[in-house]
Amino acid sequence: MNLSQSVLEFLSGDVNAKRIVPPSGFTARLTAFTAAAMAFLAVFALALSLATHRLAERWSGELAQSSTIRISAPLEQREAQTRAVLRILETTPGVATARALPPDEQRALLAPWFGADLPVETLPIPQLVEVVETAQGLDSEGLRLRLSAEAPGAVLDDHTRWRRPLVRAAERLNLLGLGALGLITLTMAAMITLAAGSALAANREVMRVLRLIGARDTFIARAFVRRFTLRALAGSAAGTVIAMACIWALPSVEQAGGFLTGLGFAGAGWLAPLLVPPVAAFVAFWATRFAALRALKDIP
Numbered sequence: 001m002n003l004s005q006s007v008l009e010f011l012s013g014d015v016n017a018k019r020i021v022p023p024s025g026f027t028a029r030l031t032a033f034t035a036a037a038m039a040f041l042a043v044f045a046l047a048l049s050l051a052t053h054r055l056a057e058r059w060s061g062e063l064a065q066s067s068t069i070r071i072s073a074p075l076e077q078r079e080a081q082t083r084a085v086l087r088i089l090e091t092t093p094g095v096a097t098a099r100a101l102p103p104d105e106q107r108a109l110l111a112p113w114f115g116a117d118l119p120v121e122t123l124p125i126p127q128l129v130e131v132v133e134t135a136q137g138l139d140s141e142g143l144r145l146r147l148s149a150e151a152p153g154a155v156l157d158d159h160t161r162w163r164r165p166l167v168r169a170a171e172r173l174n175l176l177g178l179g180a181l182g183l184i185t186l187t188m189a190a191m192i193t194l195a196a197g198s199a200l201a202a203n204r205e206v207m208r209v210l211r212l213i214g215a216r217d218t219f220i221a222r223a224f225v226r227r228f229t230l231r232a233l234a235g236s237a238a239g240t241v242i243a244m245a246c247i248w249a250l251p252s253v254e255q256a257g258g259f260l261t262g263l264g265f266a267g268a269g270w271l272a273p274l275l276v277p278p279v280a281a282f283v284a285f286w287a288t289r290f291a292a293l294r295a296l297k298d299i300p
Contacts, residue, residue, distance in 0.1 A: 027199040031192055031228055035235030035280050036242075038188040042181055042280075043243035043273045049177030050272065051263045056170035067138075069129040073153030081151045082127050088146050089131060094138030101128045129154075188232075188280060189287040196228050196288040200295040208299055221292035225285055232284030236277040244273050 069089075073081045082100050089098035101109075106128060131138075140158050147154040200207070207220050247264045265272065 027195045027202075028231055030195045030198075031231040031284070032235035032238075034188060034191040034195065035232040035284065036239035038184050038191075039236035039239030039276045039280055040243045042184045042276050043240055043247070045177050045180040045184060046272055046276070047247055047264055049174050049181070050265060050269050052170045052173040052177060054266065056167050056174060067131040067133065067140075067156060067158045069131060069147070070155045070157060071127040071129065071151065071153050072155065073127075077153070078127050081153050082129065084151045085129055085147065085154050088143070088150060089129070092138060092143055092146070094134050094136055095131060096134045097132045099130055101130060185279070185283055189283050192228060192232060192284045193287045193291045196224060196291040197295065199228075200224065200292060204295075204299065207296065211299065217293065217296045220296060221289060224292045225288045228288040229281050229285045233277055233281040236280035240273050240276045244270070 069085055071078060071081050071085060086098060086100065089095050106125065109128075110125075140156060144156050147156060210220055211217075250264055
């Protein structure tokens with residue numbers, strides 16, 4: 001018998017075995033609710049893990065190949081030093097492109113703090129030069145020496161000082177999301193084990209009678225395992241659908257900006273939550289099997 005036939009037989013079940021476990025009641029509601037709640041939390045933890053993974057990749061990739069030169073010089077010298085900096089960058093190995101940010105772009109950068117009407121042309125605001133590096137990168141120390149000699153007011157910022165802590169924080173958030181997934185899985189296993197134990201205790205006399213008439217422990221355990229596995233599968237599927245709908249309804253980055261609005265799935269990542277119900281069913285299968293076999297051992 002292959003795997004597909006075994007799964008179909010498990011899902012169809014045995015007519016006589018179905019009568020052992022009550023189809024409704026407290027344990028049924030508890031199992032379905034627990035699976036739905038844990039699946040809901042698991043989808044959000046998965047979204048957090050994937051979002052922080054994308055964030056770490058973007059920060060470590062994009063920001064690693066960009067630098068900024070800040071030119072702090074008097075107004076009458078700023079234009080001359082800007083031209084000197086651009087000439088230096090034209091002959092610097094590892095520089096793909098370099099350009100001085102125009103006043104409107106600098107105004108847009110400062111708008112969140114000072115408003116959109118900031119007169120950057122008349123204020124002593126440093127001139128910014130955007131540098132995009134090649135894949136090989138540039139020699140930061142050598143460039144700093146050239147800038148100090150030919151443009152004393154220019155300071156190179158390769159983003160290393162603040163980029164590394166951000167990437168490290170995103171990576172730790174990714175690990176936190178994965179740890180939350182593991183904790184949710186263990187919690188689900190514990191709750192389903194308790195629910196199965198309650199159902200087994202309520203049917204203790206029924207199981208003793210089944211033994212007396214010749215029923216094997218595997219037959220009795222299979223009835224409980226099947227019923228609780230299907231309950232967990234149905235509950236987790238409902239929780240997954242609700243969680244995916246909630247994540248889909250979150251505002252996008254383009255609408256509101258910020259990190260939390262980037263929480264969600266992108267592209268093929270939307271297929272990842274579909275793994276939650278099968279995993280929940282797998283956890284319920286083994287948790288119920290463990291509880292059932294242990295309970296049957298305690299029956300004289």
